[in-house]
Amino acid sequence: MTTPHRITVLHGPNLNRLGLREPAVYGSTTLEAIDASLVALGADLGCVVTCFQTNHEGAWIDAVHAAATSADGLIVNPGAWTHTSIAIRDALLSVALPAIEVHLSNVYAREAFRHHSTIADIVVGRIMGFGAESYR
Ligand code: DQA
Numbered sequence: 085m086t087t088p089h090r091i092t093v094l095h096g097p098n099l100n101r102l103g104l105r106e107p108a109v110y111g112s113t114t115l116e117a118i119d120a121s122l123v124a125l126g127a128d129l130g131c132v133v134t135c136f137q138t139n140h141e142g143a144w145i146d147a148v149h150a151a152a153t154s155a156d157g158l159i160v161n162p163g164a165w166t167h168t169s170i171a172i173r174d175a176l177l178s179v180a181l182p183a184i185e186v187h188l189s190n191v192y193a194r195e196a197f198r199h200h201s202t203i204a205d206i207v208v209g210r211i212m213g214f215g216a217e218s219y220r
Contacts, residue, residue, distance in 0.1 A: 088132050092155040093122055093219065094147055095137035096163030096172075102188075102216075110188045111215040118216045122159075125220055141165060145175040152179040159219060161186045166201050173202040186219050187212035 095115060098105060103114035119135035126133030134155070136147050144162070151158060158181050165172050166185070176183055183203070190213030191198040204210060211218045 088130050089157065090132045090134070090155045091126060091157050091159060092147070092151040093119070093133060093135040093159045094144060094151075095135070095161050096144055096165050097139045097141075099161060099163055100137050100139065109194075113216040118219055121216070122219055141169065141171060145171060148172075148175040148179055151181060155181060157181055158183040159186055160184070160203070160207075161188070161219070162203070166191075166203065167198055168202070170202055173206060176203055176206055182208045184208055185210040185212075188215050188218055189213060 100115055102110055102118065103112055115137060122135060123133045138144050138147070144165070148158070158176070160176070160183050162169065162172050162185075166187070183206075185201065185203055185207040187210075191201075193213070201210070
């Protein structure tokens with residue numbers, strides 16, 4: 085039997101408010117429902133999916149470091165840190181894990197300050213604009 089791929093999903097600030105937060109932008113699905121659907125999808129695909137959300141940048145970085153030994157790949161939605169944080173870029177560079185950058189909204193259809201990502205050039209790929217489906 086092959087070892088299942090281990091995928092860690094890391095959500096950044098304010099994503100715990102999904103379902104309540106600006107539903108016209110982010111939809112009505114809660115983070116709990118998104119995480120449950122990813123765990124179930126992972127099981128179908130032979131992957132072990134672990135999800136984590138924090139509003140604290142240092143805790144998010146600690147989770148990236150921990151994933152270095154506990155995961156085979158990352159799915160990251162760093163929220164607003166995407167646009168501002170060199171520390172999250174350095175954290176992802178410090179671990180040799182492939183990462184996919186995800187956003188619920190199409191950041192290019194929004195304010196100019198959301199058009200810049202500090203991690204766009206170091207991730208394997210970027211998926212955005214499909215609401216909760218972006219993660220899947
Ligand atoms: C977001 C987009 C970011 O610009 C914003 O700060 C978020 C959520 C998204 O998933 O669409 O918090 O990452």
